[in-house]
Amino acid sequence: MTPIIIEGFPNPDKKSLDQLVFRLSAEDGLAPRNIAALHRHWAKRETFTTYVGLMSQYGRAKTGLELEEWQHNANYFYKDINFLLNCRHHEFWSYMVFQKKALAAVVSFLQRATPFYLNVWSQLVQQQPIIDLYEQILAAVLRVICRLITSRESDESWLTIEHQRELIYKNYLISVPMLCDLVIAVGDADPQNTAVLSRIFDTLLRIEPNYKQDLLAALVFFRVAFRSIQTQAENEGFEGAGGGELDENAETPYDDVALYTLDCAYTLSVILDICPEVQQMCAEIKLGQSIAQFYDNTIPFLYKNIYLINEAATSLGWLNMARIQYLKAFRSIAYSYIEVVMTKPEDAITAAEKFIGLLTECLSEQIFVNDYGRIYPVELDVDILKQVCKKLDDFKASFIVQGYQPEVPTNLQKANHTKSNKKTQNVTKSNKKTKQVRSNCNTNVITNSTPTTTKEETAKRDIDLEVTAVLEVLPHLGMGFVRRVLSRYDNSEGAIAAILEENLPPDLVNADQNEIYIPPDPQDKTYAETGVKHYNIYDGDQYDIMTHDNPKCIIKQGKGMPNTPKDAAQLLDDKRDLAQIKSRYQAYTLVSECESSNDEYDDEYDDSYEALLASETRVVRSKQLKAGLANIEDFSDDDESDNDDDGEQQNAEDKSSKSDTQQTGRNNKQLNFCENPEDVRARYEARRQAKWSNRNHGGGGGGGGGGMDNKPRDVVGAPKGQGQDKETLRNRDKKEKNKSMRANHNRKAGASFKRSRGMIG
Incomplete structure (x- = not known):
């Protein structure tokens, strides 16, 4: 593409731009x-x-007022680019x-610029002036880039290679990011x-x-881009992870993320295709291994996440x-070694x-x-x-x-590959932007004319394991559909x-992708092999829940028993x-009212002492066996006296106060069975009356065994300051010495006493 040059300031000596000087005539009183x-x-x-830009977002073209605004802006931009192209050689570089x-x-x-791989032009079929204007702008910008790398436009308009190198590289007139953008714009x-x-x-x-x-x-x-895409694919939607909130469009x-993945793929693929030196660079830094790893790990994971959200998403096509x-880019890197083998025999082995x-x-x-x-x-390359x-x-x-x-x-693979290449060559070039995507897709389409596997090969495979592998990647599919595909x-x-x-x-x-799988019944297989239907011996009995709606058993489900x-x-x-x-218990309320019956229920009977009787009899019998005597003293009285408040044995008056009936019963109790x-x-x-009488009225003074008297023990005495008698002082001293024997100060003795009487304390 030859830039437009307008002849002007003469250069009869045909000097280069760095040596050329123009002499301006006097103007407005200024000297030449x-x-x-x-x-x-x-x-x-x-x-x-x-x-x-012509695109709004996510591969969509602008419409309505936005499209009109773009057209207005694009017209002015196109005029500015044409202005640069129409400048003289020295003016353009200046x-x-x-x-x-x-x-x-x-x-x-x-x-x-609109990426060449996006099918934006199909959205503007009825807007042909818009498409023409964009192509004119693209061609004009491309001519500006070509004019920058052109050192000689004519014999009078040229510059040396050294000067051109310095102007372009040091002034950043063309940089590698600009080249990558140019690749995506032109394609x-x-x-x-x-x-x-x-x-x-x-x-x-x-x-x-x-x-x-x-x-x-x-x-x-x-490589950094691949890691960034993987990070965003794993953490998309979380704040600070590159995703953020979901855009409404x-x-x-x-x-x-998918669009960025596609942009990287086309940039790398086109650069490797047009620049053989880049292929060698990729081989040196092992970029092919990074492409394979990214292809195997990140792209399937990203595809699965998009598919689970929206099965008809446009980004799925971008990933395909x-x-x-990416496969094409890897092929360019790998094929560079084969070209070396064919062109440089001395380096063929390496x-x-x-x-x-x-x-x-x-x-x-x-x-x-x-x-x-x-x-x-690969076998062709080998x-x-x-x-x-x-x-x-x-x-x-x-x-x-x-x-x-x-x-x-x-x-079959060779035939399909050859057929797809021929199909690519026959694609018309009328609309290069729209048909580029179709051309690339048809060129490298992965054919799938796979024959059905034989029964012997299927028998050797673990179908259940392969089904599990497929469902781990595509969990939304039905097991029946997966089995049909695996066949x-x-x-997997x-x-x-x-x-x-x-x-x-x-x-x-x-086919229905949600198709379920019903495994075959083992009994049917046995019946087909042997001709005998096998049943369990308990099938059909009264406890069989498979054949009875209400079996005679408890059907336990979960923890515990039913109705608990x-x-x-x-x-x-x-x-x-x-x-x-x-x-x-209602039967016990029916009491006979016959007074003449000897079995009449005595309502006056008090059974509160039956427990004491049983315990007392047990204690008496144990002591009788130990002593071995027929006639012994009532140890109960001695035991009771040991626990008296005064700490002394009961005196003779206590024994003489017992009734004759009690004495006769004590003497004859050994002769009775009960x-x-x-x-x-x-x-x-x-005994109880005697005990409480002793507590209320006090015991006899002096030594042990003295009789009881009814004289109260006075420990209060006269008012303070009036003096106390000897008896009061003696009672106070005795109370002070023996107070730990009773009340809450001797609980252990009280507990032992209760247990000896058959009571539970």
């Missing part, structure tokens, strides 16, 4: 002066229009070097576009070799396009080993290996290497071929790839047991 051809004086215009707004206008278009849909891009890269690398280092840094940045939270371009090493390192990425092997047959390199290790070569063996027969492929990886690419066989395209209380409160509130025994309860109660009552 000399000004260099490259000077700020020639860049008088200071205002240039900034380009506004604007580009000294007027930064002119360069900023060109950069604004490259940054906001490789048309062979002419590819030729122009290739010329630009070759010329820049020839003019300034330092661009190689800049390109190498840009290629290294792709986005179909899924991952649309921007990105997969094809290049062949590097090719095998690259494919060997990527064998762990199974999804990538399967897709790459289907599109680019055959080329074997023909040139006779010393190539056959074992390594066979290992690579086997590892990248496609899932379809080789002949058409050799392994092929089935997953076909489902993700929507490249299933025709009979499975419209759920908690402690319900258990305590259960009064059903009381209702069952209510009738039993002692008369009336005698026991009378004796106990007498």
Whole structure:
């Protein structure tokens, strides 16, 4: 594309731009002066229009008032670009070097240009003037870039290579980011576009070799981009993770990530296609291994997240396009070794080993290996290497071929690949932007004409394990549908790839993806093999819940038994047991009213002493056995006296006060099988009365065994200050000494006393 040159200031000596000086005539009273051809004086215009993008967001073209506004802005921008192209040679370079707004206008278009891979033009079918205007602007900007890399426009308008290198590189007139944006704006849909891009890269690398280092840094940045995409795919939607809130115009939270993935894929693929030197750089930094790892890990994960949110999302198509371009980029890197083998025989062995090493390192990425092997047959590349390199290790070569063996027969794959290439060559070039996407997709479409596996191969496979592997990646599918797909492929990886690419066989395209799977009944299999139906011996009995609606058994489900209380409160509130025994206790209310009967119930009978009788009898019998005597003293009285408040034994008056009836009962109780309860109660009552009488009236003074007296023990005495008698002082002293024997000071003795009487304390 030859830039437009307007002849002006003469250069009869045909000097270069750095040596050319123009003499200006006197104007406005100023004397004539000399000004260099490259000077700020020639860049008088200071205002240039900034380009506004044609897309709104996420691959959508502007409509309505926004589209009209874009058209208005684009017309002014196109006039400014034409102004730069119509400038004289020295004026053009003066604007580009000294007027930064002119360069900023060109950069604004490259940054906001419509990517060639997006199908935006189909949305503007009825807006042909808009499409024509955009293509004119793109062509004008491309002419500006071409004029920058052109050193000689005519015999009078030229500059040296050294001067051009200094102007372009030091003033950042063309940078690697600008080249990447230019690649996305122009693309490789048309062979002419590819030729122009290739010329630009070759010329820049020839003019300034330092661009190689800049390109190498840009290629290294792709690794950073891959990590960034993986991070956003894993943490999308969380604050601070790169996702944030969902945009109202986005179909899924991952649309921007998917579009960025596609942009990186096309940028890398086109640059590798148009610049062979970049292929060698990628091989040096091992970018091919990074592409394979990113392809195998991040893209399927991103695809699954988008599919679970929206099955019809546009970003799913972007990811499929990105997969094809990443495979194409890897192919460019790998094929660069084969080109070295064919062009440089002295380096053939080294290049062949590097090719095998690259494919060997990527064998762990199974999804990538399967897709790459289907599109680019590795066995063809290995055959080329074997023909040139006779010393190539056959074992390594066979290992690579086997590892990248496609899932379809080789002949069928070659036929499909050849057919797709022919189809690409026949695509018309009338609308290069729209048909570029279709061309690339048709070129590298992953065919899926997979024959059905035989029964013997299916028997050797663990179908259940493969179904589990597929459902881990695509959990929304039904097990029945997954089994049908696996029956058409050799392994789970092929089935997953076909489902993700929507490249299933025709009979499975419209199949129900939620189809369930009902496993066969083992009894049917046994019946088919033996002809005998086998049943369990308990089938059909009264406890069989499979054949009876109300079996005679308790069907236990979960914890506890049926109808049992759920908690402690319900258990305590259960009064059903009381209702069952209510009738039993009602019988005790029927008392006979016949007074002449000897069995009449005595309502005056007091059974409060029966427990005491039983305990007392047990204690008496144990002591009688120990003593071995027939007639013994009433040890109960002695024991009672041991626990008296005064701590002394009862005196003779206590013994003489007992009744004759008690004495007779005591003497005859050994002769009775069971002692008369009336005698026991009378004796106990007498002891109790004597005990409390002693406590209330006090005991006799002096030594042990003295008789009881009714004289109270006075410990209060006279009022303070009036003096106390000896008896009061003696009682106080005795109380002080013996107070620990009774009340709360001797609980252990009290507890022992209760237990000896059969009471529970």
